[in-house]
Amino acid sequence: MEPAIVVSGLRVVRGGREVLHGLDLDVARGCVTGLLGPSGSGKTTLMRAIVGVQIVREGRVTVLGLPAGAPALRFRVGYQTQAPSVYPDLTVRENLGYFAAVLGVGAAEVARAVATVGLAGLEGQLAARLSGGELARLSLATALLGSPALLVLDEPTVGLDPVLRRDLWDRFRELAADGVTLLVSSHVMDEADRCDDLVLLRDGVVLTTGTPSDLRARTGEQELDAAFLALVDGAGRAG
């Protein structure tokens, strides 16, 4: 099957500096792909390019068979930005209601998204008065509206407790089982272990890709944490 995302030769310049240097990547359909890499390695920039909001210097990004950012994709791609992007002066329900109206979906979708992220009971609360983790979940809920075929989630579980993290990852696995493609960036290695595929970025290029067990085998490390460090450090010495 054709991959959900094909990136080839992607170059991006931000603030006068090249931050992605001719990046190539395939992301399989119906899988959870984890995007890992040190801070500043270009994870958010790559996700922005895939969603079609990043100005690109060179290269091609194809999403679900269309050029990234194509109007038809805006109904089929859900994007959670790294910093929560919701209206602080609206309630949970009003925030989701607005994004639902923009996508042309109804109140049932709002209720479902609220349930998925575990915000039931807080629908009437102003976003400004939510806790950090609740705010992150509201931002995630806006990305889930409209049942997108591709979810691009930039550190969706930052600031969440272990129980919530587990529940959300259970939900991500269910979505993937239903055929949804998920690209999820994370710094947490026990989350990486729940991905089908991992992509390791470093300094704006793909350092390596593979399943969690591939990476373990390749580095001879049992812990993904150690494998990640070995790969990042190893590349540092080589390059």
Add this chain to the structure above:
Amino acid sequence: MSLARSRATAARVLRQLRHDPRTIALLLAVPCVLQVLVHELFASRAEVFQALGVPLLGLFPFVAMFIVTSITMLRERTSGTLERLLATPIGRGDLLVGYALAFAVVAAAQASLVSLLSFGLLGLESEDRALVVALAIANAVLGMALGLFASAFARTEFQAVQFMPAFVLPQILLCGLLVPREEMAGWLQALSALMPLTYAYDALARVSNGDLGGRLWLDVAVLGGATALALGLGAVTLRRRTP
């Protein structure tokens, strides 16, 4: 363009305002207080208030909506909600029309309240009160369009607030309210002719004098054109892709 998305955007902007009752109170009360101040200031010269009252009534919404829109839009840019929205099917036009609808509603409330006060209690007179309120709403939409455009050049709220004196004060100084345009130096007249508020003032002054002739409708046409131009420029500054 999608009317449903524009309507949803307008409703969202109004809901944001509703959660901020103090801003609503300020938007409604400040023009009334200012109008009373002007009335009292010229208590012994009623003809001055008769001359200033109608133009002021129409200019308050312009200033208020310029500020409110430039801050709202700047917040939308810096909070990431704009980036988030532009990754959804919403069109830039849908967003702008939504904003215009929402602020037109606020301006209608503002202008109605000031005109109720001015015509009802302060003894202001005008042939055509409905036309005054309609012009006030048109000015509000113009202020909104200019505020939207100006916000593209502000990176911080401090900068956005400074655009008020930079974009708005010169227009108020030169529109003819303080000094009749014919008495200005030639280069000031030329500058004044380039400023949309000049036509807003001229239209209001004409309605105030009961002069509903062709020049009034020319002013209105210029106002409409300036609003469309500012909205178009504002749309250009709303980029789906950013660096």
